[in-house]
Amino acid sequence: MNRNDWWRGGVIYQVYPRSFFDSNGDGVGDLLGVVEKIDYIASLNVDAIWLSPFFTSPMKDFGYDVSDYRGVDPLFGTLEDFKQVIAAAHARGIRILIDQVLNHSSDQHAWFKESRSSRDNPKADWYVWADAKDDGTVPNNWLSVFGGPAWTWDSRRKQYYLHNFLSSQPDLNFHCEAVQQQLLEDMEFWLQLGVDGFRLDAANFYFHDRELRNNPPNHEIREGSIGVRVDNPYAFQQHIHDKTQPENLGFLRRIRQLLERYPGSATVAEIGCDHSLRTMASYTGGSDALHMAYSFDLLTEQCSPEFLRRTIDSVERELADGWPCWSIGNHDVVRVMSRWALGEPDHMRGRLFMAMLLSMRGSVCLYQGEELGLDEADLSFEQLVDPYGIRFWPEFKGRDGCRTPMPWHDQDQHGGFSREQPWLPLADKHLPLSVAAQEPNADSMLNTYRRFVAWRQDQPMLTDGSMHTLHHDEALLVYERRLGDQTWVCLFNLGDSARHFDLGASVQALDAPSASAVFDGQCVHLPANGFGFARRLA
Template identity: 55%
Template sequence: MWWRGAVIYQVYPRSFYDANQDGIGDIPGIIAKLDYIKSLGVDAIWVSPFFKSPMKDFGYDISDYRDIDPLFGQLSDFDELIAKAHDRGIKIMIDQVLSHTSDQHAWFLESREDKTNDKADWYVWADAKPDGTPPNNWMSIFGGVAWTWEPRRQQYYLHNFLTSQPDLNFHNPEVRQATLDNIEFWLKRGVDGFRLDAINFCFHDAQLRDNPPKAQELRTNIGFDSKNPYAYQYHYYNNTQDENLGFMEDIRALLDKYPGTVALGEISSEDSLKTMAEYTQGDKRLHMGYSFDLLTDDFKASYIKQVVESLEARVSDGWPCWSVSNHDVIRVASRWGRTQNAEGNATLAKMLYAMISSLRGSVCSYQGEELGLVEAEIAYEDLQDPYGITFWPQFKGRDGCRTPHPWESQKDNAGFSTAKPWLPVPEAHYTTAVDTQEHDENSVLNSYRHFSAWRKGFEAILYGDIEFIDTPEPILAFKRSYNGQTLLVCFNLSNETQTISLEELGVSELSLITDHKLVTATINDNNLEMPAFASVYAKLS
């Protein structure tokens, strides 16, 4: 099972590398940088959507699941990407956005025409209330109600996201089969797995019951802004329905026909850790799940411990995947760095990759983490994200984490493209470009590479159990054990030196692993002295 303990490197194609110099990254651009990706020591690439799309949500609104958008290339380019990645020992995973399509998809164009066509029941349609208002109180994540009136049918359709992203009706077995057929199209082309976007949104409550209100002090949902009206409800009925578990089993049964392939589900529910456990239960559902629980502003050892322990208590034989950055949230170097007055601190960036890669599970690492990139400040006139445009200035959207990857510090647009890029490259990113870090042995990039290779030598880190140690803030400490090998792992999450006694760690002596670049702690008088953002690994057996 290659995916257990794997590091999966997320590529956001629009912003990775522009091979045809039109200002937008593309699949040939990923191919051109495969040697760079291999140098990172990662196991797989997760490629964000590149399918045909009107790009209202930058590819997460798909109009054709079986074709490449011309912005990114063509099918032959994708076939080349798979072949050349496999030649380098790198797996390819792709996004599948199953719960909704674009409103330009042929299925929806037919479905909206009337109530009797062959696709009439392929989307979630509902009559208006007697007063003409929507059928219930469900809200869209991207702002406003989750229902839009379609005059052709004289009905409302459901969209949990943008109005241009109508939700499919998974209560219809034809929809489920068509979705599985689309997944198999890519399996036959040789993909090694799928990241399943918003996978718990596939089914809705067939009775269309109202979501209950949520008290203001409880509007702390993970994954979206608490000022968004979406946070005003408990989302018991518009997602995470019991029927979806059967569909997860259908997906797993299909993947089992293609040995070695894997499904990773993105989950955001009222209790995401509980849902992760359910969706990865046994050998009949998803292989892995990940949530937004470590994509928050909460950078405390106690919080990280609570999240992981909570999942461990529920997950039994399931397998988690952890991430601290992706294309939807503020970059971790800023999000967590700001809490310690250390935004852009290279030592912090090194420690964060070590920390997330030392938890029990696999890892999703977002492009730019290996450079320690900070969040970009995007002017309103440069915004592209509809989410940010709607909620500006209280919420500035997701463009700040999606700016082009900086390759060369002395070139226009940091070597991403000779054309004006779809988002500007911030000045701060030029100084952390790949070419600047390549020749610095102590750079974030070279530390990332070193740690990726180093951790593969420890089965306890890749596959082992995890047991947390009760330590005071800001020390995070745990043991990883596998086949008689036990490691003690400690992190100082603060910007100041911390001292903790060996007694507090529950050990009488430590054998520090000193061949790891991040280990900067020392032992004095039975105390472990940890400089700012130190990472410590020690053998216990």
């Protein structure tokens, strides 16, 4: 806890409180559930916990619609319960990062209620309001991420308000100085309580184009560009006016100035835009903006060696002195064991993803359940609660499948998550993968994760070394890490058959947890879904 730069190479474990552990038997996970399972988190050898929102909220978007930035929703507990989370984590050398949903509030927030009441109240310009066109239609062509126009008519003000997400999530107006100042004060409230930093939701959405200019069409989508969902018209535009505005960087610098007053605190930003790597570089470069950021580059269905090599090379080229935070899963995307393992709980492939993620240059976010090898839960339409999934069913099934409860044991249908029916059903196929089932097996996915994270923390090469790719083909991905006069080679076989590879020089195998590569002089044998690490010999 004494290293102020812990975040450089740190491993952050994302807890989605609703689905982690229910301590009071109401079917919903809560803050005291995190306290009760804190020793489990500590056993993963992670540096920090990222807590998804627990703030006061009507829960239209399950906490990402905040109605009080300083309050704890009774569903999750009390402010005293949150203080217990901080105390329990800090006692075990674990830091706490909390989600900050600054781009928008709930329409139930007192600020919005006042703002919509008239055009001349003290908070009239705290949200983004615009007059209708002469024919009554919306001010421009901007679209909501969740489908349809990004504007909703308000009969009180007789104007439209902007919402990049649900209509119940009106966008705050960051062109208003009072809004910026208020949000910074609310963030400092949590820093004074002892939090160690923030995950910034939708960090490039804060500012909008003052002139409300139309976005141009995205012609690439008409050509069926790879990896882009075409069931949502949001992809039909180039989002150059509704987000990622140049003024954004100024506010992010103000956040960094705030955190500088709390040594050891850090920010990790979520970046979602067409040129995410360039944005990450500008947001994390130097020492006056954000500490680190992650994009959606590895949260897609693509996982070929060529795609991974291209992504790594782009990050290394674009970020310069910026700092990446890698992630292959979170609460918004299909679980990686379904996206990249073809829907089968193949733990050999899961170990491969683990080793790759934890050996790349940068920090790492792990999503709860990845360490168990959980895949996506299969839910019927009737079981969905996510408004995003309900809107786009059946082509897109939403985010509920990655948010189902953690299985702690396999002794009942609720998997030890709750004594009552959970808010989402626990998948039957997850019960054999429960924590209790994996604990006694030294070679389980869970115990492999524990060993590998601990091994990573003992290797300065993996936290501090440079990185560049050496080779890729239809099955192999090979990259080097360098630090001082040492060079490591990291090899991953994503193919379904064994491969041999000539490294061109002699190497010495490294004893990495679950590594399966066999090195012989300058040659390496990699079984299907195998990986290995070696030190180059002078």
